[in-house]
Amino acid sequence: MAYENIVTEVIDQVGMIKLNRGKYNPLSKALLDELIDAIHQYDHNDDIRCMVILGGDEIFCAGADIKEFADLHFVDLFAANRFGHETDSFLQCRKPIIAGVIGLALGGGCELAMMCDIIIAGESAEFGQPEINLGIMAGLGGTQRLTRAVGKAKAMEMNLTGRRMKADEAERSGLVSRVVPDKSLVSETMAVAKKITEQPPLAVLAIKEAVNLVDSLPLREGLLFERRLFHSLFSTEDKNEGTQAFVEKRTPNFSGK
Numbered sequence: 001m002a003y004e005n006i007v008t009e010v011i012d013q014v015g016m017i018k019l020n021r022g023k024y025n026p027l028s029k030a031l032l033d034e035l036i037d038a039i040h041q042y043d044h045n046d047d048i049r050c051m052v053i054l055g056g057d058e059i060f061c062a063g064a065d066i067k068e069f070a071d072l073h074f075v076d077l078f079a080a081n082r083f084g085h086e087t088d089s090f091l092q093c094r095k096p097i098i099a100g101v102i103g104l105a106l107g108g109g110c111e112l113a114m115m116c117d118i119i120i121a122g123e124s125a126e127f128g129q130p131e132i133n134l135g136i137m138a139g140l141g142g143t144q145r146l147t148r149a150v151g152k153a154k155a156m157e158m159n160l161t162g163r164r165m166k167a168d169e170a171e172r173s174g175l176v177s178r179v180v181p182d183k184s185l186v187s188e189t190m191a192v193a194k195k196i197t198e199q200p201p202l203a204v205l206a207i208k209e210a211v212n213l214v215d216s217l218p219l220r221e222g223l224l225f226e227r228r229l230f231h232s233l234f235s236t237e238d239k240n241e242g243t244q245a246f247v248e249k250r251t252p253n254f255s256g257k
């Protein structure tokens, strides 16, 4: 698929995707189709071990394309299960995705960041779910993921009033892993991604699976699932290499086997 609304680049086993639809990056259906295609391609490319999603240099993303919404009715959205494919595609992606957010991440922009596994924020980042101001509500995870990330009170207030959360509050609340100066957002985000590419690939896949199951499994089953994955990694060459390198005081050379 040729991309017109995103730019992709592979840098040292990191699959980078940059939204590229003007200053505000409204998420048109075409943009989302391209984004999902790029994620799918990277996820099935053995040379890619981690992905990064970036927005614009001033604004991450102002959300779903409201102009596209104007003529749509319930029947159109329900029949097409609008946003179902995007939701499923992110859930199915096995490799880690990091969002690097500068400026506004509103509505679908906030939800896009939250569909990623790690969010790193620039100091100017602001997160919000302002759909209520349009007479609608979040439809791509804004009530579910935000609540899991920051708790009911903040998620409820943000979804009901449209209040935005700035970067420092987002870090305090656990929505983002850390805040960095805007000017180093891209380099810091790429550095985290690069670090992940250097980790044993099978352990990376297993950890993402285990962490993401926290919302769907009770603690007892979650701990059992984690323990079984832990056991299974002892059948890998990377486990032998990692433990041996530690003993020999050298850097491990992981093969993904």
Ligand code: COA
Pocket (backbone or CB within 6 Å): 024, 026, 027, 062, 063, 064, 065, 066, 067, 104, 106, 107, 108, 130, 131, 134
């Ligand atoms: N979808 C479509 N177009 C959007 C958009 C969106 N989500 N967000 C901004 N735009 C467009 C505006 O319509 C405007 O287009 P125009 O130049 O053709 O008039 C342009 O981007 C600039 O927007 P404007 O509101 O004039 O800029 P601003 O700097 O004053 O405010 C925002 C920027 C992002 C705060 C404001 O545009 C906004 O609140 N956008 C909607 C956010 C939202 O509700 N997202 C959830 C969508 S479900």
